[in-house]
Amino acid sequence: MKKTVTKLKANVRVFIIALIFMMITQIIMGVVLISMSNKQLREQINARMLDTANAAASQIDGDAVKRLTEEDMQSAGYNKTLITLRLFQQNIKLDYIYLVKIDEGDKFSFLIDPDTERPGQYGEPIKTTDAMINAANGRADADKEAYRDEWGRFYSAYSPVWDSNGDVAALVGVDFNADKYDEELNQHKAVVVIISMIATTIIIGVVIVMHTFALEGEKAAYRKELDETLKREKVQEQELGSVRQLAYTDPLTGVKSKRAYLEAIERLDREISAGSSAGFGVIVFDLNGLKNINDTLGHEEGDRYIQAGSALICDIFSHSPVFRIGGDEFVVLLEGKDYESGEKLLSEFNKKIEENLHSGKVVVSTGLDEFDPRFDISFSAVFERADKKMYERKCYLKTIAV
Template sequence: MDNMENKRIQRPLKKSIQYGCIVFVLVLCVFLGVSIYFNYKNLFIKQSQDHIRQIINYVIGYIDNDDLKQCMETNVESPKYKEMMAFLDDVKEDLDPQYLYVIKPLSEDDGNHVLVLLSAENYYDRYEYTEGNLYLGDVLEDEYTKEEVDQMRVIMGEKDIVFMESITYWGHSYCGYYTLHDSTGAPYAILGVDIDLTQMSKDILYKTLGNLVIIIITGAAFIFGFITWASKNITDPIEMLERSAIRYIKRSREVSSPEMLIFEKPDLNIKNEVESLSNTINQMTEDMKDYMFRIISAEKETIHMKEVANTDSLTGVKNKLAYDDEVKQLDIRLKGNLINELGVIMMDVNYLKKINDTYGHKYGDLLIQNFCSIVCDIFVHSPVYRIGGDEFVIILQKNDLANSDKLLKEFEKALNERASGEFNPWEAPSVAVGVAYYDRNKDTDVEDVFRRADDAMYERKKEMKAERLD
């Protein structure tokens, strides 16, 4: 029973459900968190692309490409250049890109050098805090990597806007590059618009965390609701049913009658499979009880029938069928050296035919019954078998075997007292007796012992007949 209790609590269903719900919600949070993060990022990138495209389309309609190219080549600001610079400053103020500029990647021999044509600034940086401003003809030497400059050279051959992430001296940005062409169609510079990804990443993170908080709260509410529901409808009823089953098993090992074997069905009112299982188990235990009653009844009937089949109906002692079965069992025990002592007494009742012929069979039966009464009173520890009409065998066992001589004398004395007393012939039986004991050197089985006892009985019968003739 202790083992059953230990097994019962090794992996409780309630805890498994709790752990499963928690793991499910955590996995869901991770999955949704990653999904939300990338969805927001993609959304922000899409919005950034649209914003960059809007700025570029707005700006390229104002640029005089031939004038700007000439300013690049002469390194002299023209009136149109100054107007364009003011225009770009206004665009930066109004549309708020991180950076708005026109640059040109220099030849491969110059490595990662980039020529500045124009860089938009807000009002404060343009007219008050001018340190760090970029002007026409400035060359950036370390702000871009060689890979980025090489990529710019490739972009110079593109006709549409190219988007890319960039980590430079000025920060982490999402950039849109558009190649500017002069009136002949020759590319000469790149119009660049940068959107700050640092703030964007923070915004994405905050929005993701906000959504995760909502998911976690919702998940916690789901866990609480589901566990409460599962406890009421599944785990608690199963535990109650299990405890009832364990009590039933324990009781089944203690009670002596199926009548006392009762399954205490838990009081469930959940209308689901667990309640149906409880009802099924209860019905099963009742059917088992009925089955056990039928088995017990059948066993009793079998025992009774066997007793009837092995009992002599006239005397109540065992019959020839019981004797044959006992001989088989004794032979097995002798061959297995389970016993080494055995005694057989063969008895034959005299004058049975004479009494039947003289007084009738009723008195012959009384003779046999009186004989059996005397034998059973003396040989109380040994079975008595009626193997013929007037023939009986006693298999000496236990104390009767050890005291066989004494018991035989008591038997002879009891017969003599009846013979010398005032008894009717059927009340004073005359008996011829033969005795033999198992001898390992002479006997191979019980039949050998019986044969010697039978021979001794017939010898005694001859002697008794000779004594009557004298």
């Protein structure tokens, strides 16, 4: 009898220890899932805001907004930018999007606010944040902490708007309501807590009845949550993919944008610093006579001239990335197959241009140079040599055009 009682007490102790262990495990898993959910949600919001800000910035004419003053608030340039911002606000899930004016001394103010209820007025100061300063220096960034102003409490992201000289003309700001974020996070926490409680109850019942199938309920709940999370991530990735495509594509020509060009330069500089560059060439292109066409025939005709030049570049250099880096400037990076036959392709291109000189078609000046590992310590050294050759070619074309 005593042995039986002892055995029963031992079984009770084992059951209690197993139960406590399972409850502690559930609590730890709940804490881990909540932490992962919080981090994942914050990263998704940052990515959504940055991609939206980058896409909007790529659609805005930096030269036009740089010239805007308070007297231009109803001009064609102002209305075009206002419509662009309003389209983003209406078609992408966000709270606010607006154009920021860069003032002196790390100060910022509203330039254009498409909000229809309480728009920020031209010149109205905006609270300065680290992300705003980074964007003004040319690097898109998102705030790490929420801030509060008269419109509410927000997480924000900012992206630079470039002008044709490669300077930051203004910033696109995107706001996400921090209270909505907290609400969504609390919903995630509630789901995790409920799932953990259900799993714990199932485990207790199963242990009492038998010591098998202890984790099946928990696994099923976890798999369901994981499947739902993966489905949400897939939908969000599809949404973000279309926004990224806008940010890295020049809207007029369809070639790669200046943002894509800057990322390519960063990659090549890293390879040069690491001594792992396989070699590359740079061709600088400049469209002759674009300013005269814009001044005499109008900007629509100038846009068609840019598109014709871009099409000719893409036709000849079909295996290399083509970037539009300014109003009339393009760059081709020669890597792989086109790098080996760069001189031949350029000769074919220049021959076509010389034929165009007397036919009224697009004329493009070019300059090619290649990376030399013995002397070059950065991409800019190769670019500068190619740019110099392009100007020499431009002078030559003027002499034979007479």
